[in-house]
Amino acid sequence: MRAVRIVQGTAVPLDRSDVDTDQIIPSDWLKRVERTGFEKGLFSEWRDEPSFVLNREEYAGANILLAGPNFGTGSSREHAVWAIQQYGFEAVISSRFGPIFKNNATKNGLVPVEVGADIAQRLLEAVATDPSIELTIDVQRRTLEVPALGVDTTFPLDESVVERFLEGLDDIGITLRSADAIDDFESRRPAWLPSTPAG
Amino acid sequence: MGKKPSQTLSQKVWDDHVVRHGHGQPDLLYIDLHLVHEVTSPQAFDGLRLGSRRVRRPDLTIATEDHNIPTANIDRPIADPVSLTQVNTLRSNCAEFGIRLFSMGQRNNGIVHVIGPELGLTQPGMTVVCGDSHTSTHGAFGALAFGIGTSEVEHVLATQTLPQPPQETMSITITGELPAGSTAKDVVLAVLGEVGTGGGIGAIAEFRGPVIEALSMEGRMTVCNMAIEFGAKAGLIAPDATTFDYLRDRPHAPSGPEWDAAVEAWSRLRTDDDAVFDREVVIDGSTITPHVTWGTNPGQVIRLGDTIPGPDDFDDPAEKDAAARALEYMGFAAGTPINDIAVDTVFIGSCTNSRIEDLRAAAAVAVGRRVADGVRTLVVPGSGLVKEQAEREGLHDVFVAAGFDWREPGCSMCLAMNPDKLAVGERAASTSNRNFEGRQGRGGRTHLVSPAVAAATAIAGHFATPEDLA
Ligand code: SF4
Numbered sequence: 001m002r003a004v005r006i007v008q009g010t011a012v013p014l015d016r017s018d019v020d021t022d023q024i025i026p027s028d029w030l031k032r033v034e035r036t037g038f039e040k041g042l043f044s045e046w047r048d049e050p051s052f053v054l055n056r057e058e059y060a061g062a063n064i065l066l067a068g069p070n071f072g073t074g075s076s077r078e079h080a081v082w083a084i085q086q087y088g089f090e091a092v093i094s095s096r097f098g099p100i101f102k103n104n105a106t107k108n109g110l111v112p113v114e115v116g117a118d119i120a121q122r123l124l125e126a127v128a129t130d131p132s133i134e135l136t137i138d139v140q141r142r143t144l145e146v147p148a149l150g151v152d153t154t155f156p157l158d159e160s161v162v163e164r165f166l167e168g169l170d171d172i173g174i175t176l177r178s179a180d181a182i183d184d185f186e187s188r189r190p191a192w193l194p195s196t197p198a199g
Numbered sequence: 200m201g202k203k204p205s206q207t208l209s210q211k212v213w214d215d216h217v218v219r220h221g222h223g224q225p226d227l228l229y230i231d232l233h234l235v236h237e238v239t240s241p242q243a244f245d246g247l248r249l250g251s252r253r254v255r256r257p258d259l260t261i262a263t264e265d266h267n268i269p270t271a272n273i274d275r276p277i278a279d280p281v282s283l284t285q286v287n288t289l290r291s292n293c294a295e296f297g298i299r300l301f302s303m304g305q306r307n308n309g310i311v312h313v314i315g316p317e318l319g320l321t322q323p324g325m326t327v328v329c330g331d332s333h334t335s336t337h338g339a340f341g342a343l344a345f346g347i348g349t350s351e352v353e354h355v356l357a358t359q360t361l362p363q364p365p366q367e368t369m370s371i372t373i374t375g376e377l378p379a380g381s382t383a384k385d386v387v388l389a390v391l392g393e394v395g396t397g398g399g400i401g402a403i404a405e406f407r408g409p410v411i412e413a414l415s416m417e418g419r420m421t422v423c424n425m426a427i428e429f430g431a432k433a434g435l436i437a438p439d440a441t442t443f444d445y446l447r448d449r450p451h452a453p454s455g456p457e458w459d460a461a462v463e464a465w466s467r468l469r470t471d472d473d474a475v476f477d478r479e480v481v482i483d484g485s486t487i488t489p490h491v492t493w494g495t496n497p498g499q500v501i502r503l504g505d506t507i508p509g510p511d512d513f514d515d516p517a518e519k520d521a522a523a524r525a526l527e528y529m530g531f532a533a534g535t536p537i538n539d540i541a542v543d544t545v546f547i548g549s550c551t552n553s554r555i556e557d558l559r560a561a562a563a564v565a566v567g568r569r570v571a572d573g574v575r576t577l578v579v580p581g582s583g584l585v586k587e588q589a590e591r592e593g594l595h596d597v598f599v600a601a602g603f604d605w606r607e608p609g610c611s612m613c614l615a616m617n618p619d620k621l622a623v624g625e626r627a628a629s630t631s632n633r634n635f636e637g638r639q640g641r642g643g644r645t646h647l648v649s650p651a652v653a654a655a656t657a658i659a660g661h662f663a664t665p666e667d668l669a
């Protein structure tokens with residue numbers, strides 16, 4: 001996974017509450033065998049509507065998703081996070097996330113920015129009227145700054161999660177930091193244990 | 200230094216595999232064998248490619264095609280495009296990453312949980328994982344074996360390890376002796392009836408006691424296979440002479456002096472006498488007669504000869520509700536004798552009951568008899584090797600003469616990802632492990648039974664034990 005330190009850019013206001021993972025990526029998309037290409041399925045039920053916010057030109061190129069409360073509830077599908085990232089978002093802001101979604105996001109390098117309900121609402125309204133508003137998320141300091149609105153707030157993120165983001169470590173990357181211990185364990189395995197050379 | 204604290208079997212196997220202690224975090228466990236199939240692996244391999252990673256130990260990884268493959272006309276291309284894509288993706292991934300693959304039609308191909316043991320790849324004291332919940336099957340050898348999700352599949356491919364949070368321990372003791380006519384399937388269905396589908400959540404269950412010790416390896420695999428159905432992370436059984444006899448001379452079992460060293464190490468794999476389990480269940484084996492599920496979860500189970508219960512038979516409001524919904528879905532009334540219920544289909548197969556002993560038990564009932572008119576039957580061996588052995592013993596002739604359909608290996612109607620499906624409203628007696636709504640085809644109705652009961656039911660046309668047949 002890629003290291004993330006600062007996410008700076010504009011946001012798309014998705015002014016709906018309780019958007020569950022089934023709405024983020026409908027279940028038809030789970031049949032795929034690839035790990036990429038999910039951006040086409042993102043909010044696909046709503047994308048047919050020309051006025052849907054993702055279809056609006058003024059939000060093209062935004063890299064932050066500004067969501068309503070209770071974002072990412074429902075089934076645990078990791079595909080929801082993949083779809084959001086592959087579409088081009090690096091962070092999601094909401095006043096509350098589904099816990100599994102939040103966990104999946106941190107495992108994949110998508111920054112979940114949980115802010116107070118009043119701030120979230122102010123941001124939604126402001127970005128809806130002015131799409132050019134710049135936001136800055138600093139993962140190390142755990143801050144969200146929106147100078148145009150005078151917003152400078154912090155958001156919660158575990159120390160270990162911050163470290164993951166800063167160093168670009170996914171679960172595998174974290175385990176591979178113990179590569180010496182794995183090598184050492186392997187050298188002590190009994191010789192009779194089975195193996196299956198390819199062929 | 201004090202005396203080593205007493206440990207259960209699962210704790211011993213766990214400790215033997217700790218690469219790094221978690222200290223409040225999950226322990227990092229080494230994985231001895233990783234089994235791979237076409238459904239849960241594609242995105243794991245794709246994830247490796249995205250991260251420019253390799254498979255750390257292709258030699259501890261083995262793959263098979265089982266969930267999607269047809270069980271008839273296997274010389275023709277797979278018709279369903281999703282199935283075909285999954286199988287082809289597995290083939291190209293195994294070629295790219297250097298993993299041994301048993302493809303449809305090869306003699307070593309078969310259901311992932313059947314081929315590991317029969318090739319001698321599953322051995323006592325090992326850790327075994329697979330992106331499939333019925334990985335618990337391999338616990339029959341005293342291995343710590345559990346199912347994992349796709350991101351964990353990727354983790355094991357890349358590192359040959361898995362971080363695991365601690366689990367509770369549970370012992371399930373079956374005392375006494377089984378009555379004649381009862382089988383391993385009846386034992387595990389009786390356990391499900393006793394503890395319910397949530398009785399093992401958060402625990403690793405060890406099956407013990409004289410009934411378990413008297414079971415063959417096939418029977419022990421049937422029992423451990425369904426540990427996941429009561430929510431256990433894994434189920435396991437201490438290895439003994441039965442285990443060693445089964446393993447001796449298998450292709451991947453140790454041989455010569457290594458065999459002796461292995462047996463010595465394996466013999467130490469048992470729960471210490473004074474070890475304490477977090478949960479304990481005891482069931483009197485002499486009371487276990489043939490069982491059948493009546494509802495839509497494997498805990499909704501009664502005995503052959505009983506009547507179907509209704510909501511009034513349960514005190515717990517959730518169970519009352521579940522019973523009412525199950526009766527509605529299954530399409531019958533409370534109070535009906537189960538033996539009066541007719542079936543449309545009989546399925547003998549799945550990783551629960553598709554091994555040679557299962558087929559022998561069904562054939563022993565079928566010999567010299569005929570399947571009732573109008574009953575569709577499928578006998579699906581668990582692997583190419585099981586099929587070969589059955590044909591050597593002439594079992595297929597017995598089945599065919601009795602009117603059973605003798606098929607090629609695969610998961611088949613266990614989960615209906617291939618063309619073997621129930622139609623809406625169809626009722627099946629099935630030797631598989633899940634009777635959830637739609638599991639064997641949308642709207643299909645599943646009753647879980649042993650192979651002997653399945654065969655007797657096919658012949659009677661309604662639920663029956665072999666003893667019920669004239
Ligand atoms: S036979 Fe059924 S339970 Fe077993 S691996 Fe196949 S689909 Fe899963």
